[in-house]
Amino acid sequence: MSVSSFPCLLQAQSATSPKFDLLLKGAHVIDPKNQIDRVTNVAITNGHIASIDDNISNGEARKVVDLHGLYLIPGMIDIHVHVFPRFVLPSGAPPSEGVQPDSFSFKSGVTTMVDAGSTGWKEFPEFKRRVVNTSKTRILAFLNIVGAGMGTGNDDNVAEMDANAAAQMALANPGLIVGFKSAHYGGPGWTSVDNAVKAGNLAHVPVMVDFGKITPQRNINVLFADKLRPGDIYTHCFSGHREEVLENGQLNPAMVQGRKKGIYFDLGFGAASFYWFVADPAYKAGFYPDSISSDLHMKSMNAGMKDMTNMMSELMALGSSLQDVVKMSTWDPAREIKHSELGNLDVGAEADIAVLRLENGHFGFLDSAGARRYGTGRLVTELTLRKGEVVWDLNGLAAEDWQSFHYRKGPFYSNGAMR
Template sequence: MHAPRFRVLAALAVLLVMVMRVEAQATYDVLLRGGHVIDPRNGIDAVMDVAVAGGKIAAVRAGIDPGTAKQVVDVGGLYVTPGLIDLHVHVFATTGVRGAWAGDSSVLPDGFSFRTGVTTMVDAGSSGWRNFEDFRRTVIDRASTRVLAMLNIAGFGMLTDVPEQNIHDMDAKATADMAGRHRDVVVGIKSAHYQGPEWVSVDRAVEAGRTAGVPVMVDFGYFREERPYYKLVGEHLRPGDISTHMFRGPVPYVDADGKVLDYLTQARARGVLFDVGHGGGSFVFRTMVPATRAGFYPDTISTDLHTGSMNAGMTDMLMTMSKFLVVGMPLQKVVQASTDTPARVIKRLELGHLSVGAEADIAVLRVLDGRFGYADGARGTLAGDRRLACEMTLRAGRVVWDWNARSGTDYRELPPTYGVRDVDRIIVPPRP
């Protein structure tokens, strides 16, 4: 009477041994098969396979034998890119301060990264030298997302706008010293939201950046006659420094004929970088559309992620990227501005590419065709026929987002008791 049961168990044992042998012989942990790979760093723009082993990129080429991988994921018809790098976010959500960028307006990174293909976030000045170590302890070191940081030149960072007006607490030496002590995660200095007529916030940030050997990002704050924007990008920023919120309303961009103004092309020629930093109110189609159609593309695409922007026109990284796609920026350039270039800007050349040996941070994207509406930060709208969506994200070789369950197994093919832990017992109530 036990023979059928014995035969089933024996068959399962044989199957298990076969699976173990296959896995023991497998070269790769994961194989993403048949996707269109866009890897600007390596000049790849073609249908290829991407293999992952030990959390690293193991191979990128066409025709990898699926029998060499423990897990094969069909990504045909999709785009495979390096994990996206969002250069401007606010994720210091652990201060408990109401209404502050470093507080309730920040978001915790893991809830808003992987679902949009983002594997690396750079917090743009939420903390300063006085509270950075608390930020690191409570957010950076606890996140699965790779979180890097730019230190605010204001000692307390963005605990409301008030600390960012205190020029007596803009200590270039203390800021540079803190950056030096945390060189593994601090990648820049930030000046933001300054309201006064002086250049002190910008200039001290540049001083700190020079001492620490890192770039400076400037959110220009209030646009005043005493310190015009053209002087920021033309005189005060160094090559490699970043002007974020590049399409903010007060920034003069094009002349009456739609030509990009000379001061912008001159600033770019001397090495100043332009970042999107969409935000809740720092992006207008009025300047973005003519500038982009004229070929003045952003060096880096970023979100300025916080509760106000994610619940408004910005939405997320892919929505921001899509806005440039629909007004004529080629997909390859959009990807480059979201992967390779931001990695270079923050001097983290190990990021932003799919080179063999690199950490396997990967985004699998779909380009949706249809009728879509887009909003800027000032009630302006734009219609478009394409939109990017994230199908899958891998962080260090592990699938951390899988929109359509591509990496899973049909439940009908799994053992009858799958989902039951060793410590659990299935207890069926007795029949009456």
């Protein structure tokens, strides 16, 4: 592994008032939406992208951060997470698997998380109050078609799958509720998927499906051909639990047909949904995920999945390019959730940014079974900005040296911090 020395902070010296608040200088910028893939400069003012230009001088900005040798990309979007820690559970129910979003997002360059069906319409107001409104990470949601939500023992309870109530909650929260989730349904029949699609039609949003159990009658051939619409999302696409690869080890042609129809295929790595024996033949058949998502929860976070940059590195070990995995974690998920203002570096957009280091060497990557595959590149998040504010800085790239730093020394301050 070779790790070069860290670029240093340069303090701008200018008598006149600088045009920009922050200048991120000299990184290799990859912005798939705007087809930027070169070394250039990104300037930020008032929390928004103000300029992307090869010629911006240090004097034009209040603060300059030198990012030579690093990659600068839009803040990443993880469209499958579980961020609703549930405090009250039905008796006998397992512990809540939801996590606090800010505890995980920024350290891997993620600035937007989409909760994938942790709550249904009944608990969504609590989710909004307790998680959406209190997190620094931008939080959006797929609403579970089960009104009582996930992990409440109601996955198969069709009486809880009220498409009208779910659609009403989505229509009352446009943009925040980006779709509906059908999850873990064991049958019989198709009520979960059918009602999620019905709600999707009422609220004009997509559906994400975690298919649950397959039967000879209920399988992905029927799901893709007869049930899902173009723009709907099949998550856990490399799980292997629903015959994504056939017994002969070949990719199921239904996957290719589904893609032709316009269905999106999302990774949803999770604790039990990404295996090399599925991903490898899929890649060999030229079938790659449309979006990389974590299925972050208590059981996935410390296993093979780890975080967004680890998953990107895993797909690079399979053969994806850096440009591809950046697109799969920025612009493609933005389009899947119909938030085209996200996942790009448009001038005027909120300055959500991730700065990555690509380390070259010999690395091991795990799947959900704990099986290892070697790769030669590992992405590490150096710096994350949310709305222009530094929210993660692994090596202090945007920080000041401690010897010139102006500490406000004293015993107590109102915020308890010495600064």
